[in-house]
Amino acid sequence: MSVTLSDYFKSYFAEKLQDQVLKPGDNMLDPTCRFLQKRREVMDVNEDIKLKRKDFESTLKALQVRKRWLRQNEEQFLEYLQKFDNFLEEREEKKRIAVRNAGKERELTSQKQVDLSNLREEMKAVIKKRDSLAKRVQKNAIYSCYLDEVVQANDKFQEVQQVISRYDTLLLTLEDMVLTTQQNEDSREKARAYRARFIEQSNNTLLHDNRTIAELQSQLDYACNECLIHDSNWARIQNTAAKKTLMLGTVRMAILNEFESLWKRGKDTSVSTVLPMDTPKQLAQIQTHLADLTAIWEEVSAPDQTAPEDTDKSIQFNL
Incomplete structure (x- = not known):
């Protein structure tokens, strides 16, 4: 930093000296005087530079001190600010906790008030029930006197509790008998319902069987009619x-007779190989013979047209 300022002042005063050197009228002085003058000016400039440097250094030190003081103040301010923020956050947190606790306390107080009201209502109900029981005890006191008189009059019981136990036993027996009677009645009702369902199912089954028998009977009649029709067709x-x-x-x-008569007249050896039961071959031989006769007839009728009737008679005779 000091080097930079020194260079700055040197350049500044060098320009100033250059301006003074270039002033008009300097050429009129003696070089020695001019040198001394310049030397004096340089010394003055150096003195000014030293003074300026001292002032600058003192100012720089003051600025550094001021900067350190400001930095310390800034750090202290930031620390105070952080503490203040922490204080505000703690205060807000305490406020939220206090508000939450106050809400809980209000809810707890409200719940306690409700519980207190319920307890008061229950206490009133208990007091009312106590008064009712007291009235009932006072009203039923005659029964206690009556039981005492029963114990004194009957030798079977020594205490009132025995009479009460006997009464409870008889009451339980009566309840069991009523329950048994009710169960028996329920069983009878179930049996009646089962009997009715069974009769209904039996009737439905019988009706279905009768319907099936009728259908099968109709099918049997139809089959008998079809059988008669098929028998007649057969x-x-x-x-x-x-x-x-x-x-x-x-x-x-007829074919066999005609074939045998043809074989007897013709005496053809090929005809003798045909079996008596081979009717198709016999018909074939007869057709061949007829074809031969037809050919002979055509040959005979061609030269002689005057006697067709005699030829027909001879052919019919041969046949």
Whole structure:
């Protein structure tokens, strides 16, 4: 910092000296005088610089002292401010705690007031019940006298408590008998209800069975009718089959007779290989023979057209 200020003052006074050196009229002086003058000016400037430096150093020291004092004051102020903030926070916290405690105390006080009111009501109810019991005891005092007289008059009981125990026993027995009677009555009611449900279920089952029997009977009648229809159809089919079989036998016999007559007239060796029961082959042989006769007829009728009737008669005779 001091070096910088020294450089500043040197540059400042150097400019000032340069301005003084460049003033007009300096060239008229002797160099020695001018040197001495300049030296004197330099010494004056140095003195001024020293004075300025001392003033600056004293001012700088004062500023440093002031700065340290301000820093200390600032630290103290910040410390006081922090303490004050802590004090305010503690105060707010204490205030919140106090408000919360006050609210709790108010709630507790209200609850205590409610409890106190309830206890007063209960105390009034207890006092009322006590008075009622006292009146009841006073009213029932005649029964105590009566029980004493019963004990004195009856040798079975020595104390009033025995009479009361006997009464309690008889009362319990009566309650048991009433309960047993009620249970028996409930059992009878359940039995009646079960009997009614059983009868209803039996009737429903019987009705369902009768309906099923009727449906099965109708199905049986329908099946019998269908059986009669099928039996009649079967008899008709058998009769038709017998007729067709008879007709088929007649046709086969006719074919066999025609085939045998053809075989006897023709004496064809290929015909002898056909079995008597092979009707299709027999028909084939007959058709072949008819085709041959037709061809012969056509050959005969072609050159001779005058005697067709004789040829027809001979063909019919051969057939």
